[in-house]
Amino acid sequence: VLSDIQYAAQRPREEAMSLPPLSYVSDDVLVLEKEKLFGRGWMCVGRTEEMPHPNCFITQDVVGTPVISIRQKDGTIRSFSNVCLHRSSKLVSELRGQMPRVVCPYHAWTYRNDGTLLAAPHMQQLTGFCVQNHALREIRTEVWEGFVYASLDADAPPLAAALQGLKDVYGRYRMAEYITFVHDEETWNANWKIAVENFIEGYHLFRIHPETFEPVSPTLWQAPQVGGRGYMYQTARCRVNPERGERSFGIAPQANTHLEGEWRSTGSNACVFPAHLIQVSPDFLWYMSLQPDGVGRTRIRRGLAVAPERLALEVDHDRFFAETKILFDQVNLEDRVANEAVQTGAASRFAGQGRLCSLEVHMHEFAQYLNRELAA
Ligand code: FES
Ligand SMILES: [Fe+2]
Numbered sequence: 001v002l003s004d005i006q007y008a009a010q011r012p013r014e015e016a017m018s019l020p021p022l023s024y025v026s027d028d029v030l031v032l033e034k035e036k037l038f039g040r041g042w043m044c045v046g047r048t049e050e051m052p053h054p055n056c057f058i059t060q061d062v063v064g065t066p067v068i069s070i071r072q073k074d075g076t077i078r079s080f081s082n083v084c085l086h087r088s089s090k091l092v093s094e095l096r097g098q099m100p101r102v103v104c105p106y107h108a109w110t111y112r113n114d115g116t117l118l119a120a121p122h123m124q125q126l127t128g129f130c131v132q133n134h135a136l137r138e139i140r141t142e143v144w145e146g147f148v149y150a151s152l153d154a155d156a157p158p159l160a161a162a163l164q165g166l167k168d169v170y171g172r173y174r175m176a177e178y179i180t181f182v183h184d185e186e187t188w189n190a191n192w193k194i195a196v197e198n199f200i201e202g203y204h205l206f207r208i209h210p211e212t213f214e215p216v217s218p219t220l221w222q223a224p225q226v227g228g229r230g231y232m233y234q235t236a237r238c239r240v241n242p243e244r245g246e247r248s249f250g251i252a253p254q255a256n257t258h259l260e261g262e263w264r265s266t267g268s269n270a271c272v273f274p275a276h277l278i279q280v281s282p283d284f285l286w287y288m289s290l291q292p293d294g295v296g297r298t299r300i301r302r303g304l305a306v307a308p309e310r311l312a313l314e315v316d317h318d319r320f321f322a323e324t325k326i327l328f329d330q331v332n333l334e335d336r337v338a339n340e341a342v343q344t345g346a347a348s349r350f351a352g353q354g355r356l357c358s359l360e361v362h363m364h365e366f367a368q369y370l371n372r373e374l375a376a
Helices: 002-010 027-038 162-171 194-202 261-265 315-348 358-376
Strands: 045-048 056-062 064-071 079-080 095-098 118-120 139-144 147-151 179-188 222-224 231-237 266-270 275-280 282-293 298-306
Touching: 027 282, 027 358, 045 056, 045 064, 045 222, 045 282, 045 298, 056 147, 056 282, 079 147, 079 222, 147 231, 147 275, 162 231, 162 266, 162 275, 179 315, 194 231, 194 266, 194 275, 194 282, 194 298, 194 315, 194 358, 222 358, 266 358, 298 315
Parallel strands: none
Antiparallel strands: 045 147, 056 064, 056 095, 064 079, 079 139, 139 147, 179 298, 222 231, 231 266, 266 275, 275 282, 282 298
16 A cells, blocks of 8 residues: 555656546555654644633544643643553543643542642552652643644754745734634544545536535636645635625625635635544634544544624624535535445455646655655
8 A cells, every 4th residue: 555655655746646446445555554653743633712711621532542732821732541540541532621730530649730740649658659750751742823732752853933824825814813613523434644635626616516616716726836745725715795895705804804805705625644634714714633543534623713893793693603514514514425425345356546636736745655654
């Protein structure tokens, strides 16, 4: 399989081919990916706005390793192993919340929010045990454009440097100011790479989203871009709907004065490798953080956020949130059905590597990323 990934990676971009189908169904490939991609890369664990105050936290399991990220008193966000030092119980199971300290559900060992052990009941008389000597293992954390990332690898190269080229594009939108109104989680019966590739390419819009995305941003307006070491992306123009004016999907409201020219009607889809997917436009932000849950299953943490200028156009926010969520849920379902069909087909003995369309040619960079990291 690795040599077939290498074959896809080494072709000229204009002659790009899909990944070998076996890479979506092989347990051995997943073992390698967990170690080399998810074990070493940067995983999006949430958004800073989920942790507005000190003692707010979010949790995420990164390929079987529970991680908790906590807003500190000084405003910074630090992440720790979410596993007790006593007998390894998972500490916090809620996805997000606020708490003064971390108390283990099993025997109540209690940790401060900086990870140090504060108390261990009935352990005082033990020789050679001193709470001061214990602290949860800290996990590398970076904040980028309002997203919180963690890496299990203490030696992972800094994330921001790998995303500098993407920052030049995405910095325009001021995503960190967008307000999230949907957080949820679901599981698709498809390999995580299928969901990544689907999210990034616009070739399927006319077929899979004929009534949702296609009228807003037609397939032929999708523009693959050249990515960088840590990411791949495309941009897409959106059209103004005369009936909706500045409420048209993908269009900057008049109150938005920071986007200029074509950027006022341009959105973008990106993948921050390995598995953080971001779709941003002047009005909305849609993101997914993927975790493999077996070779043919993917757990997806999703969020949907709105630009403050767009929200200001609405009087009834709850209704606006509900109606917008219905639209995105529909798109999501359309993608899910398509992706699960690819998973089924990839297991066929007759499945092979196919030529990529010019509208999805940037996916070639994904093959290059996989080839580079899996061989490392
Ligand atoms: S496992 Fe956490 S206190 Fe015992
Ligand atoms: Fe789609």
